[in-house]
Amino acid sequence: MSAKVIDRNRVLFSWAMLTPFLxxxxxxxxxxxxxxxxxxxxxxxxxxxxxxxxTKNFQLLLADPVFWKSIGxxxxxxxxxxxxxxxxAFALALALNSSKLRGKGIYRLIFFSPQLMGLVFVSILxxxxxxxxxxxxxxxxxxxxxxxxFLEIDWLQQHVMATLILISLWLYVGFNMIYxxxxxxxxxxxxxxAAEIDGAGPLGKLRHVIYPSVKPVATFVxxxxxxxxxxxxxxPYILLESSGGPDNRGLTIVMYLYQNxxxxxxxxxxxxxxxxxALILIALALVQIKMTRxxxxxx
Amino acid sequence: xxxxxxxxxxxxxxxSGVWVIACLLILSTLLILVRKPSDQGDLQFWVYSPEHAxxxxxxxxxxxxxxxxxxxxxxxxxxxxxxxxxxGFFGGLPTADLIEVxxxxxxxxxxxxxxAIGFTDLTDMLVQEGLLEQFNQPSLNPWSVDGRVFGLPHDxxxxxxxxxxxxxxxxxxxxxxxxxxxxYFAMLRPLMADTDDDGKPDHTPLSFWYTxxxxxxxxxxxxxxxxxxxxxxxxxxxERNAHLLATLVSWCLGPQxxxxxxxxxxAAGHKAKVDAVAIGYIAPxxxxxxxxxxxxxxxxxxxxxxLPAFEPGGRRTSVRGGTMLSIPKTTEHFDRAxxxxxxxxxxxxxARELYREVDIISPVKSLWNDPVYDEPDxxxxxxxxxxxxxxxxxxxxxxxxxxxxxxxxxxVRDAMGRLAKYAKEQELYEPEQLMPKARELLxxxxxxxxxxxxxxxxxxxxxxxxSEDSQ
Numbered sequence: 001m002s003a004k005v006i007d008r009n010r011v012l013f014s015w016a017m018l019t020p021f022l023x024x025x026x027x028x029x030x031x032x033x034x035x036x037x038x039x040x041x042x043x044x045x046x047x048x049x050x051x052x053x054x055t056k057n058f059q060l061l062l063a064d065p066v067f068w069k070s071i072g073x074x075x076x077x078x079x080x081x082x083x084x085x086x087x088x089a090f091a092l093a094l095a096l097n098s099s100k101l102r103g104k105g106i107y108r109l110i111f112f113s114p115q116l117m118g119l120v121f122v123s124i125l126x127x128x129x130x131x132x133x134x135x136x137x138x139x140x141x142x143x144x145x146x147x148x149x150f151l152e153i154d155w156l157q158q159h160v161m162a163t164l165i166l167i168s169l170w171l172y173v174g175f176n177m178i179y180x181x182x183x184x185x186x187x188x189x190x191x192x193x194a195a196e197i198d199g200a201g202p203l204g205k206l207r208h209v210i211y212p213s214v215k216p217v218a219t220f221v222x223x224x225x226x227x228x229x230x231x232x233x234x235x236p237y238i239l240l241e242s243s244g245g246p247d248n249r250g251l252t253i254v255m256y257l258y259q260n261x262x263x264x265x266x267x268x269x270x271x272x273x274x275x276x277x278a279l280i281l282i283a284l285a286l287v288q289i290k291m292t293r294x295x296x297x298x299x
Numbered sequence: 300x301x302x303x304x305x306x307x308x309x310x311x312x313x314x315s316g317v318w319v320i321a322c323l324l325i326l327s328t329l330l331i332l333v334r335k336p337s338d339q340g341d342l343q344f345w346v347y348s349p350e351h352a353x354x355x356x357x358x359x360x361x362x363x364x365x366x367x368x369x370x371x372x373x374x375x376x377x378x379x380x381x382x383x384x385x386x387g388f389f390g391g392l393p394t395a396d397l398i399e400v401x402x403x404x405x406x407x408x409x410x411x412x413x414x415a416i417g418f419t420d421l422t423d424m425l426v427q428e429g430l431l432e433q434f435n436q437p438s439l440n441p442w443s444v445d446g447r448v449f450g451l452p453h454d455x456x457x458x459x460x461x462x463x464x465x466x467x468x469x470x471x472x473x474x475x476x477x478x479x480x481x482x483y484f485a486m487l488r489p490l491m492a493d494t495d496d497d498g499k500p501d502h503t504p505l506s507f508w509y510t511x512x513x514x515x516x517x518x519x520x521x522x523x524x525x526x527x528x529x530x531x532x533x534x535x536x537x538e539r540n541a542h543l544l545a546t547l548v549s550w551c552l553g554p555q556x557x558x559x560x561x562x563x564x565x566a567a568g569h570k571a572k573v574d575a576v577a578i579g580y581i582a583p584x585x586x587x588x589x590x591x592x593x594x595x596x597x598x599x600x601x602x603x604x605x606l607p608a609f610e611p612g613g614r615r616t617s618v619r620g621g622t623m624l625s626i627p628k629t630t631e632h633f634d635r636a637x638x639x640x641x642x643x644x645x646x647x648x649x650a651r652e653l654y655r656e657v658d659i660i661s662p663v664k665s666l667w668n669d670p671v672y673d674e675p676d677x678x679x680x681x682x683x684x685x686x687x688x689x690x691x692x693x694x695x696x697x698x699x700x701x702x703x704x705x706x707x708x709x710x711v712r713d714a715m716g717r718l719a720k721y722a723k724e725q726e727l728y729e730p731e732q733l734m735p736k737a738r739e740l741l742x743x744x745x746x747x748x749x750x751x752x753x754x755x756x757x758x759x760x761x762x763x764x765x766s767e768d769s770q
Contacts, residue, residue, distance in 0.1 A: 043754075043755065045410050045411045045755050046388075046407070046408075046409075046410025046411030046415060046416075046702070047385075047388035047389045047391075047410075047411065047415055047416075047417055048391075048411060048412070048414075048415030049410075049411040049412065049415055060754055128565070131562065131565060131567060132560065132562075133567065134565070134566075134567030134570075135567075148498075154510070157510050157716070243512070243709050244709075246510060246712070246713055246716045247713045247716065247717070248713075259706070262381075262382075262385065262407065263407060263702075263705055263706065264410075264702065264703070264706065264751070264755075265407060265410035265411065265702060266754070266755065267389070269754070
C-alpha cells in the first residue's frame, strides 16, 4: 500500500471519528448560536410573534437600569468568590496537605460533600439555615451574642448577596480545595527541602516555592470560578423563587435573561442579554490566555 | 498479522477505566435495543398535582371501559410543565392533548396576539353546550383573554380568615362580629398584652408581612386594588392601590404592630401557628388540607370566618391560586380531549373527591348543592366550611391574565418593602402619613411596567394614556 493511500485512509478515518461530534456540535452549539444572534436582532412576544428591531435590543439594554443592577449583583458575587471563596479553599488545601494532620480523608469528604449532595439540595438547606428567627445561622448568632435581636435578621430579604455568597462558600469551597490540593501535592519535595535548608520559614516557603508551583492551577481555578460566578442562576432562582429578590437585590445576569425570555416572552431581548454575557466571558478568557502566556514566558 | 498484534497490544495497554466505560456503553446500548416500548395511550394528559391525578384515575378507568380510548396521565412539576409546554408552543411542536396549568404559569401562554395563543379557544364550545353559565363567572377570568376562554377552571379558591377560636372564645371574644379589619384588630387588642414579660405580645392578630408577595396580592385583590385593567392597561399608580399599600404596611410596623411574619410553609412557621403567635391566618380553601396534613396540632382549634373588609360593606373574601385544564391547539384528538375535559371538570364525583381529599370547592355552580359541602369538619370545630366557602365564591375578585402581572406584582411587593423602610426611618406608622410616599413609589412602579411594555412592539396598544378616573 502506497504512503499516499495510507495518508488518505488516515484522513478519512479521522473524519469518520470526528463526524459524530461535529454533527452534535453543529446541531446543539453552532445552530443555536446563529439562531440566538438572529434572535437578538428581533423582538418576540410569546409564540408565533417576531419582528425585526435591528440593534434596538442592545440600545435598550444599555439604558435598562435593571440590567445594570443585574450586572452589579453578578460582579459582587464574582468578587465574593474571588476574594473569599478561593483564598478559603487554598487555606483549607494547605491545612489538608499538612503531614501533621490526621484523618485527612474524612476532612476531604466533609468539605467536598456539599458537591455530592447537589446544588438544589444545598440551596434548600441554605434557605432553611438562613431563615428568619428559626434558622440555624440566626440561632447561632443569637446564642453566641446572647442577644435575641439577631433572630430577626432577614437574610433573604435584607442581605441577599451576602447570603448567596455564604451559601456558595459552603457549596464550592470544597470543590476548589480539591484543585489546590492536587496542585500542592505535586509541589517538588526537593524544592521544599532546599528552601528549609536555606532557612525559609512557612511564609517564605509559601511565597517562593508553593505559590509559583500552584500558580497555573490557581489561574485556571480563578477563571473557572469567574465564569461560573457570571453564569450564576440556580442558587438565586431556588432561594428567591425566580423573582430576583426584593428590589432585585439578588438578580443576576442569567436570571434577568430567564425573566425576559420565559416570563415576558421576549426571546430577542433575552438573546441580547446572552450575547453581552458571552462578550464578558470571552474578554475574561482572553485575559486568562494572556496571563497564562505571560507565565510561560516568565518561566 | 503484524497489524493485528499491534492492535491487541494497544488494547491491552488501555486502563481498566476505559474497559468499564466500554462495557457500560455496550450494555446500555443492548438494554435500549431490547427494551419494549411502553404502551402509549391515545391521548396524553400532563398534571402537576399527584392528588389531582389520584382523583382522576378511577373516573378515567371507568370511562375507558365503555369507550375505546386510552388516556395517559403524566405527573410532572409545574416548572417542567411550563418549560415543555412553552417550548412546544414556541417551536410549534406537539405537547400533550390535555394540560393542567397553574395560575402562575398561564399568563406566559397568553402572550402575543390572541390567534397565536397555543391553547384552543373553548368559548364557542362552552356556549354551544351551555357550560359557560354553569361555571362560577369570576373563576373563568384568569383563563380568559379579551373575553375568550382558553381553559376550564379547576377551582374557585375563595379566601377566608382562619382564627384560633380556642383562644378567642376562652377570652370571651366573638370575632364573627368583626366586620372590618379595624374592628378585628380592635377586638383582639386584649390578647396582645405581654403577660409573660418576654418583650413580645402574647399573640398578634394577623399572620401577614409586607414581604409576602402572595398575601399582599390576596389582600390587595380583596381591597379592589388593581394592577391592570381588563384590557391589559397598567393601573398600578392609583389612589386605591396607594391606600392599600399604606394600610398594609401600617399593620406591620409601629409600637404595636397588628401583623407578624410567620412562614407559611416551613416547620418553624407551623410551630408558630401551633403556639398561636398569630390569631388569624389568610386561608384559601386549599390551605385547609395543607394544615390538616402538616399542622395536625391545630385540629379543633381553628374556626373560619369571612375576611374582615377594608371598609364597612366591603368585600369579605379574596382569591389565591388556581388551575385550569387546557387543550393545546396541536392536539390531533380535540373531540376526545374535550370529552375527557368535561368528564373530569364537571363530574360530581370528581368534585366530591376534590373537596373530601384537598378541601377545594368546585367552580361548577350546579354541583354546589352536593351534601358533601355541608359535612361538618372536625379540624375547624365542626364548621360546615364547604358551604361557607361556596357562599363567598361568587364574590371573589377578578384577576387579570396579563403576562406582565407577575412582574408588576413583584414591583408592588418591592414598593411595599421600600415604604416599610421609609416608615421605619421616618417613624411614620399611620396610613394617612404614608400615603404621599406610597403614591410616589407606585408612580415609579407604574413607569417601570410601562417601560417594560413600551419595549414590546406587540403590546403598544395596551399603553394608551391612563384616564384620570382610573387614578
